[in-house]
Amino acid sequence: MKYENILSETQDGIAQITINRPKKLNALNKETISELNRAFRLAEGDAEVKVVILTGSGEKAFVAGADISEFSDYSEEEGKELAAEGQRLLFDYVANFSKPVIAAVNGFALGGGLELAMAAHFRIASDNAKMGLPEVSLGVIPGYGGTQRLPQLVGKGRAMEMIMTAGMIDANQALQYNLVNHVTTVEELLPFAEKLAGKIMKNSLVAISAAIKAVNSNYKEGVNGFEVEIEEFGNAFGTEDFKEGTSAFLNKRKASFPGK
Template sequence: MYQTLSTAIEQNILTITINRPEKMNALNQQVLADLALAVDEIYGDKTIKGAIITGAGEKAFVAGADISEFLTLSSKQGEELAKKGHVIFKRIASCPKPIIAAVNGFALGGGCELAMACHFRLASENAKFGQPEVNLGLIPGYGGTQRLTELIGKGKAMELMMTGDMITATEALSWGLVNHVLKPEELLPKAKTILLKIQTKAPLAIARVIKCANAALDKDVDGYELELKEFGACFATKDLEEGAAAFIQKRQPNFKGE
């Protein structure tokens, strides 16, 4: 189904592996097209409760965009390419099901932007992050100027983007860019453990958490008003009835997303 991805479903978790290790899993237009289809699969397949995005091999999550595709682009074509990335990455960020980035090496340029589009990030000890586009006469084009600033603050984000420097996994953890730093062999198991825990929670509530948290960063949305609306909407769900009953009866709830 995919030319540049390998996928596997286990315990209702879709693992998406960007599979171009000979190119350090660089994002080209085919990878973007395949990612768009994979994201559609997450949205459309009811059996998928969450997803992990990672990279093939031990060296790279995604080491950047495929620069060879940039050489002949006009200004308008460059803008259109960035727009494709924006659409796909926004779909990831807005997905009502949790999507975790398992960063297993270099996450540079478009790779860092892809990781940041996920709901949160886990990193292996050998991971490195950066937005080195200025070294090519470019700026981040897949949402990186916005998401990096939101995640680590304006000062640190501007320093990284203007120097093109990389930071280690430990630095990324201390700056709030990643949630956990793990040994490479622990990376995917930890991501799956977190997603399995999330699966035990009310899926409609999870979707509303994502929606409201995203609104906190959307200048066009009053996040507090949205929270009021979404909180109230929970009271019309069977999941709330089940959760309340389970709490009173001191048992584990059985949520059905209704």
């Protein structure tokens, strides 16, 4: 499929989705969010895709924020609809994606860019990355899940400080905060992401999908994560992957998971 604002290619089981608006530092607008939704939907339906790596084009920015010019004159109701639609189409969709999503954060990840990275299942960053939620400096607050996901990842106090000061932290501080899992050089970022994807793909992707569902359930109001874990654990016993995994273990051989 042809896109105007993103690139998407699949190789060796990995779909790399790249936000490609370098002149705008890969800022998110409605069309980019819509295209990302389409790319993720295609990746979800493609049996060849096992892992998604999400990144930005160039070395300056992952996503430098939302395209402010697009909504600067919105009314209150339009603002609410903007946030709700963005969360539905992209941010919540990525967070609950059934296949692993790794955010490879290259350069600036600000505002909606950091919110998109936080929606991924985990993050790695290049050593030139800068992250922050500057929305209050514009008289607004994060609207794509930032007030919810940032405290989950770094703790309430640090999240409050980042949001209230509208400041940026660098990659090493993000690592210290547990906002990212690893920091690499710019050159090593995507190869390292691919290496992690390779490790993931050796395991049962059926089980990984169930694990994503179980982990996410702990953060949903009114849902007992332990009960979801029990349900998904039991469901695993009915899969071909479980039969293959246990058989391989008992027979001291490498598992070859059918993905069913």
